[in-house]
Amino acid sequence: MAATSRFPTAVYQHRLTRAAELTAAAGLDGLLITPCPDLRYLLGSRAESFERLTCLVVPADGTRPSVVVPTMELAGLGGSAVDELGLSVLDWVDGTDPYRIAAGVLTSPARTAVTDAMPALHLIPLTGTLGTLPVLATSVLRELRMIKDDSEIEALRRAGQAIDRVHARMGEWLKAGRTEAEVGADIAAAIVAEGHTEAAFVIVGAGAHGADPHHELSDRTIEAGDVVVVDIGGPVEPGYNSDSTRTYAVGEPAAGVAERFAVLERAQATAVAAVRPGVSAASVDAAARDIITDAGFGEAFIHRTGHGIGLSVHEEPYITLGNATQLAPGMAFSIEPGIYFAGEWGARIEDIVVVTADGCESMNNQPHGLTVL
Secondary structure, eight states, X not given: OOOOSSOOHHHHHHHHHHHHHHHHHTTOSEEEEOSSHHHHHHHOOOOOOOSSOOEEEEETTSOOOEEEEEGGGGGGGTTSSHHHHTOXXXXXXXXXXXXXXXXXXXXXXXXXXXXXXXXXHHHHHHHHHHTSOOEEOHHHHHXXXXXXXXXXXXXXXXXXXXXXXHHHTGGGTXXXXXXXXXXXXXXXXXXXXXXXXXXXXXXXXXGGGGGSTTXXXXXXXXXXXXXXXXXXXXXXXXXXXXXXXXXXXXXXOOTTHHHHHHHHHHHHHHHHHHOOTTSBHHHHHHHHHHHHHHTTOGGGOXXXXXXXXXSSSSEEEEEOTTOOOBOOTTBXXXXXXXXXXXXXEEEEOBEEEEEOSSSEEESOOSOOSOEEO
């Protein structure tokens, strides 16, 4: 599909119907969703959360959903599927109680679920109106958002291709004598030039900075022989994210780096090969972790193997020890084992994969080896 600000209206109608069905199946009366990725998923809305309540109310009994919104912020619904879906828009002005309006949409609001991104600013007065603390809608929304449809997968595919094009250009910028910040600025510009709406994050970790998985940028000058971790990503329309890490060497690295990196490369490839329907998220983590541990570097692998991705950079499912979630076709997540040697260097390899009927499809296809520039 062409890159647009949202999917066709029928996509959102299906999602709202499923949300109501899953809410009823969970024994709940309705969902209340304030602006966040959950709202964008259900309506294609990019409305923001302010001190005045904007909220989608989805009754579990199949009644038409409603949107409670301040009159002065009606324009914030522009571009969403609200009008085409024929939803009731209940706008309100200052001096009106919007929480009572929201609760009034539900036949019986006693068992209400809210998005886990609802600000306390709204949750607390809503609780007072309902007379009970709402539960989190995480279980309902997780089941919906974890399984990507064909349109979402195509968006993730475009995002992966776009970030691959940026990694393919790394030799233009990553050079000895330049700072991490200078390289990062060039990368951020390229992320947008290659098709993203913004650069959501840019990590350039040279030398010892590469041993910090969430290092961003600094004024450290890149030196010959440095191992450099480059972790980059951003959204493409309609809001689906890329996230890909490759590790580079600026000139020949120190002795022993190549041998250790080969272990990481094998671990990442083994974890990708382990992905298929029916296996647990934990087993994919173990596929990577066992190889690194058996090579003697287990203590250097200090994070989970992966995280789900879509409208959020980090979402369900999480590929980590103890997660018994069974993988299913349509799930999208990263495979990104890393090894980190404090005070020396670090390395990470990351692809986004989507579970298929018999394995997975990688959204990223740049070389995985230690690229010497």
